[in-house]
Amino acid sequence: MYSQTAKLTTTKSKKNRSKWQYYKYYYLLIAPGLLYFALFHYVPMAGLVIAFKDFKLSQGILGSEWAGLKWFNLLFAAPDFWVALRNTILISFYKLIFGFPAPVILALLLNEVINPLFKRVVQTVIYFPHFISWVVLGGLMFTILSPDSGIFAIFGSKSSPLMEPDQFRSLLIWSEIWKEVGWGTVIYLAAITGINPELYEASKIDGASRFKQVLYITLPSISGTIILLMILKTGHLLNAGFDQVFILYHPLVYNVADILDTYVYRVGLTLGRFSIAAAAGLFKSVVGLLMLLFTNWLARRITGQGLW
The missing domain is CATH 1.10.3720.10 (MetI-like)
Structure with missing residues (x-):
């Protein structure tokens, strides 16, 4: 049973590697777009917490008091x-x-x-x-x-x-x-x-x-x-x-x-x-x-x- 599971895992990893090798240039092409959305659209979402805080620049996001x-x-x-x-x-x-x-x-x-x-x-x-x-x-x-x-x-x-x-x-x-x-x-x-x-x-x-x-x-x-x-x-x-x-x-x-x-x-x-x-x-x-x-x-x- 263990050997069959190991074979299946090995087969899946080989398939994933072969897919990566085949599509690697496509992944590289979409990487800048994904990086853009990650940096400028998803990471800034963390700053929405200041809508619930009495935000002050001197205290920062974490140091500002909660305002509900x-x-x-x-x-x-x-x-x-x-x-x-x-x-x-x-x-x-x-x-x-x-x-x-x-x-x-x-x-x-x-x-x-x-x-x-x-x-x-x-x-x-x-x-x-x-x-x-x-x-x-x-x-x-x-x-x-x-x-x-x-x-x-x-x-x-x-x-x-x-x-x-x-x-x-x-x-x-x-x-x-x-x-x-x-x-x-x-x-x-x-x-x-x-x-x-x-x-x-x-x-x-x-x-x-x-x-x-x-x-x-x-x-x-x-x-x-x-x-x-x-x-x-x-x-x-x-x-x-x-x-x-x-x-x-x-x-x-x-x-x-x-x-x-x-x-x-x-x-x-x-x-x-x-x-x-x-x-x-x-x-x-x-x-x-x-x-x-x-x-x-x-x-x-x-x-x-x-x-x-």
């Missing part, structure tokens, strides 16, 4: 927090409603383009904004929308839409779509190229139009990709885009533009209140996890597909 739910009570009692939460949900919801279908529609349209040169040119043009930082784009938007020297100066406007609270959110949504819609088509175009072309040939024989081919072949074939990205997008519902908002907002639009990330930066970090910043960050993470679980459950109930 003190910072959560202060956070939830602050009117500015609820304004930031409302703005975060609204901005993220609008981006989800208007921004998520945009790359799907654009990918379907690009897939119908016959001329390969024209298609490559269009792809290059729509991909380009993704690689421009919000610092540059924010400066361009302030210049273009300036009532003194921008487009609106031609029409005699005396105020910029960036200064108007009732127009600021719309600018956030459409500028985000313009910047990221091209890059978002990459995954969908890759999924479309994986569709069996024989399905389209058979549909042509049956007399299906291009619209019906998209409706009954293309969309069902990439539905798994759409659902997967939808679930992941919903999990980031409380991430309304710190870079974009931080560059574009100002005190005149705080009431409609201040989100949780900018609230944490302004109240928690600039004032040195690290514990309340950690409490807000932990609140965001918990809500994001619950939204991810709910969306995955809903997707599995409706379509039978999900992350797990």
